[in-house]
Amino acid sequence: MNYEEALEYIHSVNWTFCKPGLERIGALCEALGNPQDSLKFVHVAGTNGKGSNSAMLESVLRAAGYKTGLFVSPYIKHFNERICVCGKPISDEDLASVTTAVRPFADAMADAPTEFELISAIAFEYFSRNNCDVVVLEAGLGGRLDSTNIITTPLLSIITGIALDHTAFLGDTVEKIAVEKAGIIKDGAPVLFGGLD
Numbered sequence: 001m002n003y004e005e006a007l008e009y010i011h012s013v014n015w016t017f018c019k020p021g022l023e024r025i026g027a028l029c030e031a032l033g034n035p036q037d038s039l040k041f042v043h044v045a046g047t048n049g050k051g052s053n054s055a056m057l058e059s060v061l062r063a064a065g066y067k068t069g070l071f072v073s074p075y076i077k078h079f080n081e082r083i084c085v086c087g088k089p090i091s092d093e094d095l096a097s098v099t100t101a102v103r104p105f106a107d108a109m110a111d112a113p114t115e116f117e118l119i120s121a122i123a124f125e126y127f128s129r130n131n132c133d134v135v136v137l138e139a140g141l142g143g144r145l146d147s148t149n150i151i152t153t154p155l156l157s158i159i160t161g162i163a164l165d166h167t168a169f170l171g172d173t174v175e176k177i178a179v180e181k182a183g184i185i186k187d188g189a190p191v192l193f194g195g196l197d
Contacts, residue, residue, distance in 0.1 A: 006099035007079060010118060020145035024109065025117040029150055031105040032121060034084050035128035039069070041151050044135045045143040045181045046160030046194070053194070058136040062086055069127040069135035071148070073116070083123045085130045098126050108169040113147075116140050144183020157184045161195035162167035 001009065009122065029036055042061075045055045050053040050073050068086055075081040080089035083178075090098075102122050106113055113121070120140075127135050139146045162178045185191050 001096055001100050001103070003096045006096040009099060009103060010079075010115060019114050019141070022145060022147070022150055024111055024113045025120060025150045027109060027111075027149040028102075028105055028113050028117065029124060030119045031108070032125055035121075036124040036151050038128050039124070039132060039151075040133075040134045041154045042134065042156045042158065043148065043151060043154040043184045044136065044156070044158045044160065045139040045146070045184045047162055047177070047181075049160040049194070050138045053158060054136045054138045055173065057158075059087065060082070061134055061136070066133040067131065069123075069130070069132035069137075071120070071123045071127075071135065072138045073119075073140050082119065083126055085132060087128070090126055094126065095122070098122050098129070101125065117147040120150075127157065139184060142177075142180035142183065144180045146183075149184055153186055154184070154189050156190050156192060157186065157193045159184070159195065161193075 041075055042057060044050050044057075046053075054070060054072055058068050062068045068084075070084040070087075071082065073082055078089065079096060080092070083090040083095070099122055102118070106118055106121070117164060137148050137154075138152065139148045143149060158183050162174055
């Protein structure tokens with residue numbers, strides 16, 4: 001498939017917008033050989049500032065000599081900005097190639113992945129193929145049941161702050177939302193909290 005076909009597939013109406021849970025992303029990543037397990041991550045969640053913090057941290061790590069990956073959402077101008085290696089968005093050709101490789105596994109799933117889960121799997125596969133030293137991984141929605149939370153032991157978990165957001169999915173109080181964001185905290189991995197509350 002070419003770039004336009006890859007984007008059309010990713011944005012297809014076949015995918016659900018939001019179905020919290022790790023079962024589908026887990027099954028898809030397992031079918032791909034768990035590309036995320038070959039990578040190291042800084043995992044970023046929070047209500048506001050995730051994208052800015054992720055972009056700044058990636059640039060610091062790159063300036064320090066690391067081969068970096070960056071996964072963010074949404075994009076500003078072009079879809080490819082969501083998946084970057086060393087500050088460069090995934091090329092149209094690479095997006096088409098990786099999507100072509102992931103598609104048969106996603107299509108074979110009885111419980112189809114959501115669009116964000118599909119994009120997460122494509123990103124993991126791309127970062128693995130590029131042998132990134134460290135990936136700055138921005139959670140999409142919440143944290144605990146977000147598809148990015150399939151990773152096991154991040155180098156660092158960052159929660160930028162917590163306020164009311166996506167209350168239909170995450171809960172109607174700051175405390176309930178805090179539980180969801182704190183879901184990215186893992187045993188043995190340090191946590192940085194940037195909030196004031």
